[in-house]
């Protein structure tokens with residue numbers, strides 16, 4: 295049996311015939327950052343720490359260059375483990391759009407700020423409203439960026 | 445009237461055979477021409493020779509075609525593109541099969557825009573004489589035609605001005621940093637006629653494609669398309685859901701090369717005098733995904 299493991303604390307997962315790293319891990323409920331699932335966007339890049347992978351589908355060099363391949367980077371949505379393989383999530387995933395990051399910062403800021411005691415009613419309402427919609431975004435942001443998600 | 449519509453998207457795919465399966469069998473486009481490494485398609489309700497070109501090698505959009513109504517429009521747009529400071533070159537008949545003379549403009553975002561007035565007329569699949577409502581033997585989703593594209597740029601304000609000045613477009617909806625007059629444009633939905641948008645741009649990696657979309661009739665058709673995506677193991681990015689922006693119904697999904705596609709239905713009617721709609725960051729999640737009211741990271745990080 296071939297197994298793939300997400301470093302540092304993932305349990306080894308069986309890789310079925312022809313299955314990609316992403317599919318094998320997803321089947322075991324181990325989430326990771328994923329985009330197009332078809333080798334086009336590069337969001338799913340992981341570092342190959344141990345093992346060997348092959349690509350059955352064509353991968354564009356603009357998405358994964360030869361240098362990256364040599365350095366042990368692989369596209370988890372396209373890479374098929376050939377033997378027991380260990381991969382690690384990368385820290386250099388592309389950041390979310392600057393406006394989304396700004397929004398999350400504002401939300402963090404609003405969350406930390408103690409409530410003002412003498413606020414005009416209408417103003418207070420608006421602020422709550424703002425906080426609520428930002429919370430929704432931030433909650434999702436947590437799920438999306440938590441690469442080490444179980 | 446100048447620009448009538450986005451006439452074609454020329455997109456790169458890593459594996460032409462896999463892409464053909466998707467665009468022909470799942471989406472139901474009609475192949476009209478094959479060249480080595482390239483296939484040309486049209487939708488059943490389109491009359492010009494092609495609206496989608498697949499080219500093997502790489503990912504992302506190689507270029508976009510824009511059809512103008514009169515030959516003279518090309519010269520006018522050429523002049524305006526020069527004025528705007530864009531690099532422009534002439535393109536001649538046959539550089540794109542079955543497309544006439546025109547110009548090729550490099551937009552400020554580096555996207556390549558081709559403008560032409562002539563394309564070989566192939567005709568709608570149902571014809572023009574006492575036609576049926578649709579072709580009986582559509583394949584898969586059976587998309588009638590191309591609708592619009594969303595492209596990324598580091599300076600959406602500049603790209604919006606380009607579309608306004610050079611293509612004589614107007615903005616129907618804008619995502620801005622605030623309601624202030626000097627707010628920064630983060631995204632913009634633009635058009636020339638009454639279609640709600642034929643192009644949109646969003647702040648993101650320069651020159652990249654976010655998605656291109658096919659028009660469907662209604663919400664039921666959107667749901668039916670999503671069913672077919674499951675049957676064909678097409679990765680769904682989001683949907684079926686509705687946009688607050690444009691009021692369209694949507695499914696975002698990926699082709700076998702990872703290019704994002706959309707099926708899109710509905711949307712309001714656009715008029716140049718229709719009041720501009722503005723969205724601000726605190727409500728943009730509802731603008732993009734009206735039901736989920738959350739923006740996942742994919743929306744702002746996944747491009748080809």
Ligand code: FES
Nearest residue numbers: 329330331336371
């Ligand atoms: S998810 Fe897009 S390349 Fe793997």
Ligand SMILES: [Fe+2]
Nearest residue numbers: 594657706708
């Ligand atoms: Fe769209």
